[in-house]
Amino acid sequence: MANRQQPSSMPIQKYGRYEQVDLADRTWPQARITTAPRWLSTDLRDGNQALIDPMSPARKRAMFDLLVKMGYKEIEVGFPASGQTDFDFVRSIIEDPDAIPDDVTISVLTQAREDLIERTVESLKGARRATVHLYNATAPVFRRVVFRGSKDDIKQIAVDGTRLVMEYAEKLLGDETEFGYQYSPEIFTDTELDFALEVCEAVMDTYRPGPGREIILNLPATVERSTPSTHADRFEWMGRHLSRREHVCLSVHPHNDRGTAVAAAELALMAGADRVEGCLFGQGERTGNVDLVTLGMNLFSQGVDPQIDFSDIDEIRRTWEYCNQMEVHPRHPYVGDLVYTSFSGSHQDAIKKGFDAMEADAKARGVTVDDIEWAVPYLPIDPKDVGRSYEAVIRVNSQSGKGGIAYVLKNDHKLDLPRRMQIEFSKIIQAKTDAEGGEITPTAIWDVFQDEYLPNPDNPWGRIQVANGQSTTDRDGVDTLTVEATVDGERTTLTGSGNGPISAFFDALGAVGVDVRLLDYQEHTMSEGASAQAASYIECAIGDKVLWGIGIDANTTRASLKAVVSAVNRAAR
Numbered sequence: 001m002a003n004r005q006q007p008s009s010m011p012i013q014k015y016g017r018y019e020q021v022d023l024a025d026r027t028w029p030q031a032r033i034t035t036a037p038r039w040l041s042t043d044l045r046d047g048n049q050a051l052i053d054p055m056s057p058a059r060k061r062a063m064f065d066l067l068v069k070m071g072y073k074e075i076e077v078g079f080p081a082s083g084q085t086d087f088d089f090v091r092s093i094i095e096d097p098d099a100i101p102d103d104v105t106i107s108v109l110t111q112a113r114e115d116l117i118e119r120t121v122e123s124l125k126g127a128r129r130a131t132v133h134l135y136n137a138t139a140p141v142f143r144r145v146v147f148r149g150s151k152d153d154i155k156q157i158a159v160d161g162t163r164l165v166m167e168y169a170e171k172l173l174g175d176e177t178e179f180g181y182q183y184s185p186e187i188f189t190d191t192e193l194d195f196a197l198e199v200c201e202a203v204m205d206t207y208r209p210g211p212g213r214e215i216i217l218n219l220p221a222t223v224e225r226s227t228p229s230t231h232a233d234r235f236e237w238m239g240r241h242l243s244r245r246e247h248v249c250l251s252v253h254p255h256n257d258r259g260t261a262v263a264a265a266e267l268a269l270m271a272g273a274d275r276v277e278g279c280l281f282g283q284g285e286r287t288g289n290v291d292l293v294t295l296g297m298n299l300f301s302q303g304v305d306p307q308i309d310f311s312d313i314d315e316i317r318r319t320w321e322y323c324n325q326m327e328v329h330p331r332h333p334y335v336g337d338l339v340y341t342s343f344s345g346s347h348q349d350a351i352k353k354g355f356d357a358m359e360a361d362a363k364a365r366g367v368t369v370d371d372i373e374w375a376v377p378y379l380p381i382d383p384k385d386v387g388r389s390y391e392a393v394i395r396v397n398s399q400s401g402k403g404g405i406a407y408v409l410k411n412d413h414k415l416d417l418p419r420r421m422q423i424e425f426s427k428i429i430q431a432k433t434d435a436e437g438g439e440i441t442p443t444a445i446w447d448v449f450q451d452e453y454l455p456n457p458d459n460p461w462g463r464i465q466v467a468n469g470q471s472t473t474d475r476d477g478v479d480t481l482t483v484e485a486t487v488d489g490e491r492t493t494l495t496g497s498g499n500g501p502i503s504a505f506f507d508a509l510g511a512v513g514v515d516v517r518l519l520d521y522q523e524h525t526m527s528e529g530a531s532a533q534a535a536s537y538i539e540c541a542i543g544d545k546v547l548w549g550i551g552i553d554a555n556t557t558r559a560s561l562k563a564v565v566s567a568v569n570r571a572a573r
């Protein structure tokens with residue numbers, strides 16, 4: 001077949017390609033993530049530095065408290081040397097005895113400049129557990145353009161910065177602070193692997209990690225530059241070549257420039273990373289940091305405990321929106337307004353069948369649905385696990401089919417429509433959505449349903465209304481039925497006989513000129529207990545029409561008579 005694509009007119013000659021790693025014996029593709037990594041939230045640093053309007057102290061505190069409540073144990077709380085706001089915030093949480101739980105380590109970022117390092121370490125006085133995080137760029141364009149130095153010059157910045165952090169920590173922090181150190185060769189993604197390794201080794205030679213003295217080496221995709229697979233190769237390569245690996249916490253810090261930060265983080269974990277740095281909902285520079293919520297929920301959805309509490313995801317979102325003054329996209333994984341909602345017919349059909357099958361399976365096994373494996377098509381997780389209801393799982397518009405509409409009636413009104421009745425009613429809804437466009441709400445669906453099938457006692461429509469009925473069965477099993485009714489506005493008594501109340505009623509209706517035959521009949525209870533209502537569905541041939549009727553009543557015979565009346569009146573409508 002001819003290729004009909006056209007070459008674009010965009011200037012592709014401007015861009016180079018990322019380096020691939022010579023790692024034919026890579027092992028990460030076989031790996032599985034079976035436990036949660038260490039998480040570090042950098043919402044208050046990398047997230048905050050990317051806001052048009054950085055967080056006020058109150059917003060910072062709300063974010064910090066949220067992160068603690070969710071269960072993050074490592075939180076980068078700012079860049080204290082950036083100015084008074086960050087410095088004061090760090091001081092405020094250290095000085096508030098209730099702010100930082102004993103098992104939470106705060107960390108702060110600094111450039112490798114002595115005045116900034118001194119101010120940074122100073123901000124941590126009195127902290128129980130604190131990490132200083134030092135960075136300098138190591139990639140070629142930064143060496144040439146930003147630092148205007150050789151490889152050795154750049155390595156020396158990292159070494160000197162590490163030494164200064166150690167000296168100031170020694171000088172300014174007492175024994176009360178459990179002190180930790182983290183180093184990031186910034187733009188690791190563009191740095192030659194052997195040079196990134198050389199710098200990290202030089203930093204370690206200075207810091208001297210060992211038993212009880214961990215170093216965190218954080219390898220940032222400051223700008224995401226390659227496929228996640230090459231990023232993973234780079235992690236596997238570094239993990240293999242780093243000395244003192246058992247004293248190194250290897251950390252991944254993806255940004256989302258190519259839209260693959262989540263995959264980059266996951267593949268890096270498969271390739272040996274121990275820790276992930278990111279922000280809630282992917283806040284951060286440019287396209288954002290990797291989204292910690294998606295990563296955590298991806299684990300959860302595979303039955304791996306993320307060790308972070310996402311059970312009230314909307315509360316997390318509300319606090320996040322307040323702190324960042326931004327909105328979460330309606331399609332954002334796990335949290336967006338629309339991510340548990342289906343509009344389209346085939347999705348809705350499958351979802352309804354999935355819920356029904358789960359219920360049936362649980363019933364058959366004598367357990368609750370929470371005890372069996374989640375298997376609802378199109379819903380990767382149970383929305384209830386993150387505090388959502390099933391209300392919005394199905395929304396109906398012109399793309400919807402019978403399954404979705406039936407789901408709404410079952411979920412909201414306990415009416416389990418027979419399949420052919422679903423088809424009949426969905427055509428009525430389809431005609432409405434096609435004519436009016438847009439979405440039809442569950443309330444409007446119910447209004448249409450009542451108007452179509454369930455005459456309102458205050459505003460009865462149709463030829464026939466029935467009041468009380470009485471039936472007797474003789475020794476031969478023949479039912480005789482007497483019903484008080486209104487036919488064409490006139491009160492009358494209808495009498496008929498047959499081999500059951502429905503056929504007796506058909507017989508009685510013959511007397512007022514209604515020719516009706518039974519095609520299908522189904523009923524179910526709508527609730528448990530003494531006041532339980534029953535729903536009866538009846539499919540009839542009335543003259544040359546085939547249609548359904550429904551009746552709802554505490555008494556099943558009355559429900560079935562009402563269903564017949566519903567069908568007969570619809571035929572005459």
Ligand SMILES: CC(=O)SCCNC(=O)CCNC(=O)[C@H](O)C(C)(C)COP(=O)(O)OP(=O)(O)OC[C@H]1O[C@@H](n2cnc3c(N)ncnc32)[C@H](O)[C@@H]1OP(=O)(O)O
Nearest residue numbers: 049079081082083110111112113135136137146147186222
């Ligand atoms: C990828 C990241 O997210 S890195 C974190 C970035 N975050 C931030 O920068 C937020 C907070 N930063 C700030 O508020 C300011 O940058 C400050 C207050 C820290 C410093 O401000 P300034 O002193 O005006 O310096 P500025 O930020 O412009 O830095 C540029 C200078 O620092 C040098 N520099 C940049 N990064 C580093 C580093 N990591 N280590 C050492 N020097 C560095 C540059 O080469 C440049 O030096 P030059 O002036 O000799 O050319």
Ligand SMILES: CC(C)C(=O)C(=O)O
Nearest residue numbers: 135184186187220222
């Ligand atoms: C400071 C470093 C770790 C950073 O945020 C980045 O490189 O993206």
Ligand SMILES: [Mg+2]
Nearest residue numbers: 046220222253
């Ligand atoms: Mg970053």
